[in-house]
Amino acid sequence: MSTNVQKFPRHFPIPVDPRFPARSGSPSGKVGPVSVGRPVRAPSPEVSKVGLSEICLSYRTQRGERLLALDNINLQVQAGEFVCIVGPSGCGKSTLLHLIAGLQPQTSGQILIDGKPVQGPGTDRILIFQEHGLFPWLTVGQNVEFGMKMKGIPKAEREEKTRYYLRLVHLAKFEKSYIHQLSGGMRQRVAIARALATEPDVLLMDEPFAALDAQTRDLLHDELERIWSETGRTIIFVTHNVREAIRLGDRVVLLTFRPGRVKSQFPVELPRPRHLEDPNVARVAREILDELRDEINRSLEAEYNEGVKPHVKTGVEA
Amino acid sequence: MKRAARYIIFYAALFGLWTLLAELKIWPPYLFPTPWGVGESLYAGFQDHSYWIAIRVSMQRVLIGYAISVVLGMILGLGVASNKFLEETMGGLLVSLQSLPSICWWPLALLWFGLNQNAILFVVIMGSLLSVTLAMEDGRKQMPKIFGQAGRNLGAKGFKLFWYVLLPASLPFIVSGLKQGWAFAWRSLITAEMLYLSLGLGQVLMMGRDLNDMSAVIAVMILIIAIGYVVDGVVFKGMEHHLQNKWGLTSAT
Numbered sequence: 001m002s003t004n005v006q007k008f009p010r011h012f013p014i015p016v017d018p019r020f021p022a023r024s025g026s027p028s029g030k031v032g033p034v035s036v037g038r039p040v041r042a043p044s045p046e047v048s049k050v051g052l053s054e055i056c057l058s059y060r061t062q063r064g065e066r067l068l069a070l071d072n073i074n075l076q077v078q079a080g081e082f083v084c085i086v087g088p089s090g091c092g093k094s095t096l097l098h099l100i101a102g103l104q105p106q107t108s109g110q111i112l113i114d115g116k117p118v119q120g121p122g123t124d125r126i127l128i129f130q131e132h133g134l135f136p137w138l139t140v141g142q143n144v145e146f147g148m149k150m151k152g153i154p155k156a157e158r159e160e161k162t163r164y165y166l167r168l169v170h171l172a173k174f175e176k177s178y179i180h181q182l183s184g185g186m187r188q189r190v191a192i193a194r195a196l197a198t199e200p201d202v203l204l205m206d207e208p209f210a211a212l213d214a215q216t217r218d219l220l221h222d223e224l225e226r227i228w229s230e231t232g233r234t235i236i237f238v239t240h241n242v243r244e245a246i247r248l249g250d251r252v253v254l255l256t257f258r259p260g261r262v263k264s265q266f267p268v269e270l271p272r273p274r275h276l277e278d279p280n281v282a283r284v285a286r287e288i289l290d291e292l293r294d295e296i297n298r299s300l301e302a303e304y305n306e307g308v309k310p311h312v313k314t315g316v317e318a
Numbered sequence: 319m320k321r322a323a324r325y326i327i328f329y330a331a332l333f334g335l336w337t338l339l340a341e342l343k344i345w346p347p348y349l350f351p352t353p354w355g356v357g358e359s360l361y362a363g364f365q366d367h368s369y370w371i372a373i374r375v376s377m378q379r380v381l382i383g384y385a386i387s388v389v390l391g392m393i394l395g396l397g398v399a400s401n402k403f404l405e406e407t408m409g410g411l412l413v414s415l416q417s418l419p420s421i422c423w424w425p426l427a428l429l430w431f432g433l434n435q436n437a438i439l440f441v442v443i444m445g446s447l448l449s450v451t452l453a454m455e456d457g458r459k460q461m462p463k464i465f466g467q468a469g470r471n472l473g474a475k476g477f478k479l480f481w482y483v484l485l486p487a488s489l490p491f492i493v494s495g496l497k498q499g500w501a502f503a504w505r506s507l508i509t510a511e512m513l514y515l516s517l518g519l520g521q522v523l524m525m526g527r528d529l530n531d532m533s534a535v536i537a538v539m540i541l542i543i544a545i546g547y548v549v550d551g552v553v554f555k556g557m558e559h560h561l562q563n564k565w566g567l568t569s570a571t
Contacts, residue, residue: 098467103470103471121471121473121475122473126471127468127471129467129468131464133464133465133467134468135483135486136564136565136566137489138486146472146482147472147473149482150472150473150478150482151473178563178564178565178566179566180565180566181566198472198473
């Protein structure tokens with residue numbers, strides 16, 4: 001059970017909610033055994049699912065200086081859109097997700113979900129952490145169930161949905177396992193199932209695959225794309241890896257280094273499914289990397305000057 | 319097997335030394351009883367039910383006192399860990415109070431609660447409360463922040479967040495503190511019972527003293543040690559083992 005590379009059937013018949021129009025490229029026609037809540041669509045097309053307007057975040061460092069982490073971030077994300085945020089380490093992209101998740105307040109500006117301002121955490125937006133954040137004292141099934149339990153959903157319904165979402169990530173057999181018995185890739189899939197089980201409109205993913213080996217990550221890219229197309233969730237995905245962003249995103253948003261600002265946005269119009277090694281992906285990646293390079297250099301320079309051990313997160317790796 | 323053999327050799331040697339010293343009759347038997355005398359006292363004590371009653375009464379007291387201090391200690395510890403003002407003010411006080419033997423509270427306890435069970439309970443609580451509080455404070459700080467964030471993110475707040483996330487997340491970090499709290503509670507109880515005659519193991523021990531029956535005194539001492547050992551070995555070792563299995567932590571030993 002401690003293998004790092006998972007073996008699961010690539011074309012496992014997965015339950016599909018019939019109420020979701022399947023996107024092109026996804027297996028369709030299977031009727032799901034469980035009724036799964038669909039994300040609430042924006043009331044009108046003018047209101048985006050997630051709207052960030054003039055977000056600023058500053059905090060005081062230990063030396064007492066005021067540091068501007070995020071500066072005037074404006075970003076609109078449409079319902080069902082897959083947006084990737086890319087930037088060098090230290091640009092505040094993870095922090096931005098924490099703000100959207102409501103785990104931390106911004107200094108100024110407004111975060112709107114369906115036009116309503118965010119006030120603290122809510123299960124309409126679920127964050128998936130880089131270090132998965134699963135609860136080691138609970139089994140896989142209990143982890144997936146957790147959000148529903150907090151909501152007060154009856155036990156029978158919870159169990160049914162837990163099984164449904166575990167099947168969705170191909171982990172049905174591991175319902176009774178503890179987290180430490182799973183490999184890194186399996187843990188991230190549990191984290192995805194746990195997030196989906198609360199039926200959020202928006203999935204916030206904070207470099208969820210950064211700590212995984214390349215093969216596992218490729219498989220999870222496929223799975224995530226499939227789950228996204230089947231469930232119609234809105235996804236905001238943060239990564240330092242430009243190719244990963246292009247592999248997955250409808251749109252890539254580039255942040256600058258300290259303070260984090262939106263430098264530019266790239267709509268990705270390559271047909272899905274895409275592959276990391278695809279020359280087209282590489283070509284778009286090069287364009288974005290050209291823009292990103294200055295920021296990466298600034299980030300590395302700052303790390304060297306601060307005497308911090310430079311952990312190379314340049315985004316050039318595939 | 320080797321370990322068991324070492325145990326047997328050690329205790330056989332200890333027992334042999336005791337028998338030898340007793341049989342040499344350097345001291346009169348009422349000062350230095352033989353192992354047989356202690357054995358007889360133990361047998362007689364269980365035979366006439368006085369030890370059973372004493373154990374039941376003492377266990378009841380220590381369980382109530384310990385339970386109260388665990389609940390209070392967790393609340394206090396959590397408060398101190400999550401509030402900077404409390405940490406700066408009360409944190410130091412708690413640490414310094416820990417150097418105070420809990421039996422020092424006895425005179426005050428007598429005045430406040432009268433000469434009864436509540437006075438004993440108070441001393442027991444004061445004995446173990448600080449260990450639990452400090453352990454909880456430490457556990458809350460050591461606990462990875464991500465658990466709290468993930469819990470809040472999934473819709474847990476207030477008491478639910480504490481009960482379903484913060485408490486289980488900090489358990490591996492506080493189990494040694496809980497164990498220490500138990501040891502302090504048990505010691506405080508016996509001390510208090512020796513000062514106030516009210517059934518319980520402490521009283522049985524003092525009764526041995528009053529009757530100049532050192533066999534009985536040693537018999538009760540053995541009981542006190544045995545109960546402490548069993549609780550530690552069964553309850554806390556079991557808890558640690560359980561946590562290690564769940565979390566996938568490797569045993570420290």
